[in-house]
Amino acid sequence: xxxxxxxxxxxxxxxxxxxxxxxxxxxxxxxxxxxxxxxxxxxxxxxxxxxxxxxxxxxxxxxxxxxxxxxxxxxxxxxxxxxxxxxxxxxxxxxxxxxxxxxxxxxxxxxxxxxxxxxxxxxxxxxxxxxxxxxxxxxxxxxxxxxxxxxxxxxxxxxxxxxxxxxxxxxxxxxxxxxxxxxxxxxxxxxxxxxxxxxxxxxxxxxxxxxxxxxxxxxxxxxxxxxxxxxxxxx
Amino acid sequence: xxxxxxxxxxxxxxxxxxxxxxxxxxxxxxxxxxxxxxxxxxxxxxxxxxxxxxxxxxxxxxxxxxxxxxxxxxxxxxxxxxxxxxxxxxxxxxxxxxxxxxxxxxxxxxxxxxxxxxxxxxxxxxxxxxxxxxxxxxxxxxxxxxxxxxxxxxxxxxxxxxxxxxxxxxxxxxxxxxxxxxxxxxxxxxxxxxxxxxxxxxxxxxxxxxxxxxxxxxxxxxxxxxxxxxxxxxx
DNA sequence: CTAATAGTGTCTATTAGACATTATGTG
DNA sequence: CACATAATGTCTAATAGACACTATTAG
Numbered sequence: 158x159x160x161x162x163x164x165x166x167x168x169x170x171x172x173x174x175x176x177x178x179x180x181x182x183x184x185x186x187x188x189x190x191x192x193x194x195x196x197x198x199x200x201x202x203x204x205x206x207x208x209x210x211x212x213x214x215x216x217x218x219x220x221x222x223x224x225x226x227x228x229x230x231x232x233x234x235x236x237x238x239x240x241x242x243x244x245x246x247x248x249x250x251x252x253x254x255x256x257x258x259x260x261x262x263x264x265x266x267x268x269x270x271x272x273x274x275x276x277x278x279x280x281x282x283x284x285x286x287x288x289x290x291x292x293x294x295x296x297x298x299x300x301x302x303x304x305x306x307x308x309x310x311x312x313x314x315x316x317x318x319x320x321x322x323x324x325x326x327x328x329x330x331x332x333x334x335x336x337x338x339x340x341x342x343x344x345x346x347x348x349x350x351x352x353x354x355x356x357x358x359x360x361x362x363x364x365x366x367x368x369x370x371x372x373x374x375x376x377x378x379x380x381x382x383x384x385x386x387x388x389x390x391x392x
Numbered sequence: 393x394x395x396x397x398x399x400x401x402x403x404x405x406x407x408x409x410x411x412x413x414x415x416x417x418x419x420x421x422x423x424x425x426x427x428x429x430x431x432x433x434x435x436x437x438x439x440x441x442x443x444x445x446x447x448x449x450x451x452x453x454x455x456x457x458x459x460x461x462x463x464x465x466x467x468x469x470x471x472x473x474x475x476x477x478x479x480x481x482x483x484x485x486x487x488x489x490x491x492x493x494x495x496x497x498x499x500x501x502x503x504x505x506x507x508x509x510x511x512x513x514x515x516x517x518x519x520x521x522x523x524x525x526x527x528x529x530x531x532x533x534x535x536x537x538x539x540x541x542x543x544x545x546x547x548x549x550x551x552x553x554x555x556x557x558x559x560x561x562x563x564x565x566x567x568x569x570x571x572x573x574x575x576x577x578x579x580x581x582x583x584x585x586x587x588x589x590x591x592x593x594x595x596x597x598x599x600x601x602x603x604x605x606x607x608x609x610x611x612x613x614x615x616x617x618x619x620x621x622x623x624x625x626x627x
Numbered sequence: 628c629t630a631a632t633a634g635t636g637t638c639t640a641t642t643a644g645a646c647a648t649t650a651t652g653t654g
Numbered sequence: 655c656a657c658a659t660a661a662t663g664t665c666t667a668a669t670a671g672a673c674a675c676t677a678t679t680a681g
Contacts, residue, residue, distance in 0.1 A: 254399055257449065369652055372661090391622055564633070579671055604679055
């Protein structure tokens with residue numbers, strides 16, 4: 158049998174296979190809190206419980222796993238997040254009552270206001286502070302913890318968290334977000350010095366005033382999602 | 393319908409699903425070279441081509457994805473590597489001629505001599521220097537490049553590469569391995585200072601002599617695979 | 628002795644931490 | 655003016671880079 162004949166006769170359902178889904182942890186920052194998007198499940202298993210936005214690969218619709226993740230996030234928020242990265246894949250015999258199950262998990266960031274129109278219009282999708290989550294379906298509690306831990310690491314050597322803010326943001330806002338992620342205060346001087354030296358943001362020329370001295374508004378430069386510092390913040 | 397009834401009636405083959413496999417990049421260090429394990433494919437597709445060791449999840453045999461990876465590595469090497477971590481999951485419509493395909497990819501390290509008895513006895517499994525790989529099946533060339541890049545990053549802030557050496561190794565050997573991974577020389581003083589300060593290795597009391605001044609033999613301490621420096625080596 | 632490799636001393640350069648100081652807005 | 659927040663100055667501490675130097679083996 159040559160390869161062509163093999164492919165002709167190949168039956169994808171000949172062997173038992175795990176069920177496979179794609180889930181995302183979508184983070185945002187709102188009201189001084191780091192929040193994550195949860196969806197109330199409409200179907201079994203764990204019907205009516207809250208869980209992560211996700212679903213199955215659509216073999217005709219999706220060209221890649223990331224497209225599956227983004228399609229599902231778009232269904233729930235009405236928009237596509239500006240930052241997404243693969244987190245980890247979870248697969249074992251016990252995590253799903255239906256069968257041996259695999260979920261490819263993504264972590265994403267978006268500005269709260271970009272989602273507001275869509276999310277405010279439905280009641281099965283909501284932002285939850287990461288510090289006070291409800292009971293969750295499957296092992297989703299664990300996935301969120303892992304995503305948070307990874308985000309905490311990245312907050313020590315990158316500025317990707319900025320994608321959870323509006324396009325134009327101030328440095329005090331960016332620092333407050335990093336502090337919310339890390340759950341500890343940062344040194345203002347250290348935080349700003351390295352961002353400035355690495356040339357990761359640019360001034361918009363505008364200011365944001367909230368009753369006291371106004372702060373400069375910045376935007377992320379195009380490739381700042383790819384930049385990493387070679388030394389972590391530690392305190 | 394309640395959840396119990398739902399699970400009773402659930403048919404895992406009702407929907408079309410990607411085919412799913414688990415592949416591993418296994419690295420070792422031998423003859424001053426970083427090498428990776430390749431297997432000559434016995435079956436279609438890409439029959440007779442070299443590819444990564446891997447295969448399908450055995451729903452009854454494997455409890456987790458990592459067990460699948462380790463089972464396949466054991467089949468090819470006769471042993472279980474002391475270090476394995478999940479690298480990334482690759483999934484898209486084009487990577488496999490059979491169908492939409494997903495592979496969960498692991499990266500592992502092992503000492504060359506631990507595999508020698510088994511690998512020397514077969515001719516469809518072999519170590520290849522990462523700098524001179526043959527034509528590979530699927531997108532395996534890409535997976536190896538990604539694994540190498542991750543290993544290079546880790547070589548800058550951890551000592552996990554030590555798992556690619558014999559249990560007892562010298563510091564010059566460990567540094568030479570890091571240099572082979574990074575493809576550039578490192579400062580001896582910087583390299584040794586941080587390992588010593590972080591308390592990651594311990595002396596065995598033995599020495600290794602090769603014609604000149606003998607070097608102390610060390611072994612990795614138990615939790616040194618979990619340790620990361622907060623600052624990278626840069627030169 | 629020399630050659631070769633292992634291991635240490637020590638100075639410089641860089642960058643984060645700490646925290647004081649100045650700047651700019653509101654009422 | 656006082657007060658709050660934004661932004662900067664500046665000193666210290668920690669650690670990597672550079673490279674000279676000493677130590678220990680084989681001939």
